[in-house]
Amino acid sequence: MNLLKALVIANRPVAKKTYLMELGVEAKEFQATPGQFVMIRVTGTTDPLLRRAFSVSLLTKPNIVHILYRVVGKATELMKNMERGAELDLLGPLGNGFELPPDRKKAIVLIGGGIGIAPLLFLASELRAWEIKFMAGFGSKEDVVDLDEVQALLATEDGSHGYRGSVTGLFEAELKKGLPRDLEVYSCGPWGMLKTVARICKEHDLDCQVSLESAMACGLGACQGCAVKALGEDAPTYYHVCGHGPVFRASEIDWGT
Ligand SMILES: Cc1cc2nc3c(=O)[nH]c(=O)nc-3n(C[C@H](O)[C@H](O)[C@H](O)COP(=O)(O)OP(=O)(O)OC[C@H]3O[C@@H](n4cnc5c(N)ncnc54)[C@H](O)[C@@H]3O)c2cc1C
Ligand code: FES
Numbered sequence: 118m119n120l121l122k123a124l125v126i127a128n129r130p131v132a133k134k135t136y137l138m139e140l141g142v143e144a145k146e147f148q149a150t151p152g153q154f155v156m157i158r159v160t161g162t163t164d165p166l167l168r169r170a171f172s173v174s175l176l177t178k179p180n181i182v183h184i185l186y187r188v189v190g191k192a193t194e195l196m197k198n199m200e201r202g203a204e205l206d207l208l209g210p211l212g213n214g215f216e217l218p219p220d221r222k223k224a225i226v227l228i229g230g231g232i233g234i235a236p237l238l239f240l241a242s243e244l245r246a247w248e249i250k251f252m253a254g255f256g257s258k259e260d261v262v263d264l265d266e267v268q269a270l271l272a273t274e275d276g277s278h279g280y281r282g283s284v285t286g287l288f289e290a291e292l293k294k295g296l297p298r299d300l301e302v303y304s305c306g307p308w309g310m311l312k313t314v315a316r317i318c319k320e321h322d323l324d325c326q327v328s329l330e331s332a333m334a335c336g337l338g339a340c341q342g343c344a345v346k347a348l349g350e351d352a353p354t355y356y357h358v359c360g361h362g363p364v365f366r367a368s369e370i371d372w373g374t
Contacts, residue, residue, distance in 0.1 A: 119144065125203040126181065128196070133259040134188045135232065136197050142180045142207070149173045151240035152328050152364045155182065155209030156336045159195045168208060169193070170333045170359075172236035172305075182207075183239075185262065187232040211336065212363045215240055215303055215326055218247075224297040225249040228314055230284055230306025234262060234269075236328050237305055241267045250291070254284025254306070285313040292321060304367075305330065315367035325367035331358045346371035 123140040131137045149155075156168035169192045175183035188197050199205070215236075218225060225247055227237045234253050241251055251269040255261045258278035261271060271279030272287040280287040284306070298321075304314045305328040318325035334342035336359045343358035348371045356362060356369070 120206060120208050121147070123182070123205055123207050125199050125201055125205070127201060128199050130197075131185070132255075132262045133257075135260070135262060136186055136188070137174075138184045138186065138196060138199070140182045140184065140205075140207070142182055144180060147176070147180045147182065147210075149176055149182070149210035149239075150214035151243050152214035152236050153210040153212045154236075154363060155184075155207040156211060156333075157184070157192070157196075157205055157207045159192050159199075159205050165191045165195075167334055168336060170211075170330070170336060172239070172328070172330075173210065174235040174238045175242060176239065185232065185235040185238065208336070211359065213361070215328070215364050217243070218301045221247065222299070224300045226288070226291075226296065226300055226302045227251045228284055228288055228302065228304040228306070229253045230304075230310040231255060231260070233304075233306030233310070233328070233330065234264070235305070237303060238264075238267065240303060250296070252284050252287050252291070254287065254310070283310070283313075285310060285317065288314065289317060292317070300324070302326070302367075304328070311367070312372040315370065315372055318367055326364055327367050327370070328363045329358045329365065329370075330363065333359055335359070346373070 122143045126139040126141050128138045154170050154172045158168045171184045174185040229237045251267045253269045254272040257275045272284045300323045302325040311327045331343045334340045338360035344355040347356045
């Protein structure tokens with residue numbers, strides 16, 4: 118983990134309230150694996166005080182980090198107005214990242230909800246040589262990020278683009294059509310969506326890894342702000358998403374009732 122300076126190379130809208138920022142990181146070599154994230158401070162001032170967590174959505178050489186972000190509050194409002202040459206600092210890479218499938222014969226399904234597609238885009242680029250099925254869900258067609266590169270199956274809640282309904286509904290429909298049984302599922306998105314993905318995978322006895330994007334404060338294991346209830350005899354009571362995650366086996370998490 119390093120504290121690094123980064124310069125904005127490009128920053129453009131890609132969907133409603135959604136932007137893609139390319140950052141040139143000032144480091145000899147910046148390496149990250151899919152699922153890892155960085156904590157970004159957007160100003161040199163104390164407002165906003167805390168860094169914000171963003172998944173690495175792509176890493177291109179040399180040292181270009183892509184951040185796909187949705188504008189939801191103060192930091193992301195500031196980010197959206199940053200122009201080429203603007204400077205910010207970042208801490209990272211942080212977190213454990215996804216475990217890549219051990220066996221090339223395994224079929225891969227990626228399921229992203231909204232901005233949760235960000236770490237999966239990086240994963241898809243690393244798994245280019247594999248046969249993957251990428252499913253992405255958004256609210257409406259204006260929220261849809263262009264995913265031509267990964268040829269995603271799309272779902273929108275209002276049916277304005279692709280499958281009508283949730284991405285978990287799309288996943289179930291694809292399972293009914295017949296996906297291979299030896300499947301590794303990778304997912305990222307809101308808690309409720311991940312809970313449903315975890316349930317479906319349990320019912321079908323599928324391996325599943327989830328990246329949890331709980332709200333974070335310190336990002337360093339000090340504040341308990343990112344605790345999620347753990348499951349399993351030898352597990353601690355809680356996991357810290359920032360320290361133990363953000364990626365977990367779906368079976369390691371207590372999803373509640
Ligand atoms: C490991 C990790 C990876 C992430 N990757 C990305 C990413 O690639 N792209 C991206 O756009 N966002 C990502 N996030 C979420 C991102 O960190 C928050 O959206 C960001 O902190 C918003 O900052 P803000 O100052 O603009 O809004 P804030 O003022 O911090 O928040 C605005 C509103 O959003 C809510 N909120 C803030 N963070 C979250 C969250 N994590 N989950 C649900 N609600 C939240 C707040 O409660 C508030 O209502 C990630 C979070 C984590 C923990
Ligand atoms: S964000 Fe502070 S402990 Fe995880």
